[in-house]
Amino acid sequence: DAGVIQSPRHEVTEMGQEVTLRCKPISGHDYLFWYRQTMMRGLELLIYFNNNVPIDDSGMPEDRFSAKMPNASFSTLKIQPSEPRDSAVYFCASTSSGWSYGYTFGSGTRLTVV
Amino acid sequence: DQQVKQNSPSLSVQEGRISILNCDYTNSMFDYFLWYKKYPAEGPTFLISISSIKDKNEDGRFTVFLNKSAKHLSLHIVPSQPGDSAVYFCAATYYTGANSKLTFGKGITLSVRP
Numbered sequence: 001d002a003g004v005i006q007s008p009r010h011e012v013t014e015m016g017q018e019v020t021l022r023c024k025p026i027s028g029h030d031y032l033f034w035y036r037q038t039m040m041r042g043l044e045l046l047i048y049f050n051n052n053v054p055i056d057d058s059g060m061p062e063d064r065f066s067a068k069m070p071n072a073s074f075s076t077l078k079i080q081p082s083e084p085r086d087s088a089v090y091f092c093a094s095t096s097s098g099w100s101y102g103y104t105f106g107s108g109t110r111l112t113v114v
Numbered sequence: 115d116q117q118v119k120q121n122s123p124s125l126s127v128q129e130g131r132i133s134i135l136n137c138d139y140t141n142s143m144f145d146y147f148l149w150y151k152k153y154p155a156e157g158p159t160f161l162i163s164i165s166s167i168k169d170k171n172e173d174g175r176f177t178v179f180l181n182k183s184a185k186h187l188s189l190h191i192v193p194s195q196p197g198d199s200a201v202y203f204c205a206a207t208y209y210t211g212a213n214s215k216l217t218f219g220k221g222i223t224l225s226v227r228p
Contacts, residue, residue, distance in 0.1 A: 045216070
């Protein structure tokens with residue numbers, strides 16, 4: 001298995017532009033998580049899905065952030081419009097149902113908004 | 115409000131010595147705790163975990179200790195090796211029957227000097 005695949009690895013965009021981050025979870029995993037890493041707050045959970053359904057989006061910072069999971073093998077995190085304070089590393093992780101020690105993280109997308 | 119706290123942002127130890135990484139939590143519902151390790155430009159990877167029914171779990175050079183009354187856990191690495199240099203995240207969760215989201219701390223950067 002190739003693991004959790006995120007794209008792009010790096011994204012530099014101008015303030016006000018739309019940004020879309022992509023994630024392919026491990027086949028067979030029915031939970032998918034989006035985390036954001038910053039120096040100030042560490043790893044924050046933004047949203048997670050179970051069987052493609054959003055379960056908890058209380059971590060999504062603002063309405064500018066949205067996430068979708070149209071099928072079991074693909075999810076997107078969109079920021080529109082982007083702002084410099086959105087600059088961070090965004091991680092996607094997946095796991096199978098039951099217990100949480102099996103999180104597998106992707107390599108992350110480093111987003112820089114200038 | 116940080117429910118999982120890693121108050122020391124960094125730690126430097128000599129190769130061969132013990133590394134002790136500390137973590138505190140505030141949510142008394144947490145009953146399962148994990149440590150993740152992260153190298154630069156990679157996603158976090160699972161290292162070791164402990165259930166609240168135990169006070170110690172050991173895996174090779176890594177041992178996690180849990181003090182429930184103090185709401186404190188620690189990760190011991192003995193002996194420390196240069197390859198252990200990474201960011202270590204403490205995480206916690208509680209079983210709700212269906213959902214198993216992890217709450218992470220800010221991370222501790224460990225540097226092991228040769």
